Amino acid sequence: GESVGLHLPTLSVQEGDNSIINCAYSNSASDYFIWYKQESGKGPQFIIDIRSNMDKRQGQRVTVLLNKTVKHLSLQIAATQPGDSAVYFCAEKSPLGSYIPTFGRGTSLIVHP
Amino acid sequence: ETGVTQSPTHLIKTRGQQVTLRCSSQSGHNTVSWYQQALGQGPQFIFQYYREEENGRGNFPPRFSGLQFPNYSSELNVNALELDDSALYLCASSATGQVNEKLFFGSGTQLSVL
Numbered sequence: 001g002e003s004v005g006l007h008l009p010t011l012s013v014q015e016g017d018n019s020i021i022n023c024a025y026s027n028s029a030s031d032y033f034i035w036y037k038q039e040s041g042k043g044p045q046f047i048i049d050i051r052s053n054m055d056k057r058q059g060q061r062v063t064v065l066l067n068k069t070v071k072h073l074s075l076q077i078a079a080t081q082p083g084d085s086a087v088y089f090c091a092e093k094s095p096l097g098s099y100i101p102t103f104g105r106g107t108s109l110i111v112h113p
Numbered sequence: 114e115t116g117v118t119q120s121p122t123h124l125i126k127t128r129g130q131q132v133t134l135r136c137s138s139q140s141g142h143n144t145v146s147w148y149q150q151a152l153g154q155g156p157q158f159i160f161q162y163y164r165e166e167e168n169g170r171g172n173f174p175p176r177f178s179g180l181q182f183p184n185y186s187s188e189l190n191v192n193a194l195e196l197d198d199s200a201l202y203l204c205a206s207s208a209t210g211q212v213n214e215k216l217f218f219g220s221g222t223q224l225s226v227l
Contacts, residue, residue, distance in 0.1 A: 008153055034215070043117075043203050043218030044156065089155050100146065100169050101216065103155035 008087060008108045019077040021107045023090035028071060030092035034101060035064060035075045039086045044103075047075070047088075077109075085111045116140060117206050117219035125225045126194050134189040134222045136204030144168070145187040146216060147179060148203040156203055162187055163209050199226045 013019050025033065031052040036044035050057045050064045050073075057064050063076040073090050087108050091101035116139035126132050138145050144163045148156035158171035162181035176192040185206070191198060201223050205216035 041220065043205070043220050044216075045218070046215050049215070100158055100161055102158065103148075106155050 008106050010108045010110060012110045012112065013080050015080060015082060015111055015113050017080055019075075019080045019084070019109060019111075021075045021077075021088050021109065023073040023075075023104050023107075025071050025073055025090065025092045025104070027092055027094055027102070028068075029094050031095045032093040032101075033064070033066060033073050034091045034093070035062075035073075036089045036091060036103075037084075037086045038089065038106070044089060080109075080111050082111045082113055085109055117204060117217050119202075119204050119219035119222050121222060122220070123223045123225075125227060127227050128194055128196060130194050130226075131190065131192045132194060132224065134191075134202050134204075134224070136187045136189070136206075136219060138185045138187070138204075138206030139217050142206035142208045142217070143185050144207045144209040145181055145185065146205045146207070147187070147189045148205065149173070150201040150203055150221070152200070159189070168209075194226045196226050199224060 034049040035047040037047050038044045048059045048062050048064050050066050055066050061078045065074045087106045089106045090104045093101045118137045120135045146161040147159040149159055150156045159173050160170040160179055161168045165181045178190045181187045201221040203218050203221045205218045207214050207216050
């Protein structure tokens with residue numbers, strides 16, 4: 001893969017605030033998008049997904065927005081809690097071939113009590 | 114917890130050595146994918162195994178190889194280790210063919226090459 005720096009984009013918020021994490025994806029043919037949360041010392045954990053025929057999907061305290069025109073994905077977390085502190089990755093999947101999602105670089109979310 | 118287990122959790126090797134990492138998939142899953150995650154980066158796809166056959170490969174050299182066994186567990190082998198191979202190696206299992214197939218990750222093996 002392409003070499004990138006060690007410093008992840010970081011978002012710092014206060015507990016109780018809403019958080020918005022953004023992601024630009026690369027493949028206009030991608031039809032399925034997933035957000036993962038990775039806590040320190042653990043593997044990525046599925047949060048929420050959205051198919052390309054939708055522009056919004058809501059879960060418990062999380063909402064994903066998809067803008068296919070500009071190839072942009074966002075994850076909104078309502079009433080952010082300290083337990084939400086983690087690195088968040090978006091991933092995209094193309095309809096070609098097997099389910100092999102391509103991960104973005106990630107954003108580090110830091111929630112201050 | 115996802116039910117995906119990886120071993121060992123940590124490993125230290127020297128340059129030029131060979132390493133084998135192991136993964137047990139979640140019950141009911143027939144597909145295993147391996148990812149390499151360098152510090153500060155997202156997981157990079159190495160390869161995927163479905164029913165004991167390689168089902169896709171990322172941009173990794175041939176010294177990265179794998180196996181899947183009849184019980185769907187899997188191994189990742191890396192020969193001639195290089196310093197840049199130091200990373201977290203993640204295994205993910207899934208049930209190919211299901212609608213909205215999702216990956217379930219293990220906690221990874223942290224490999225350090227000295």
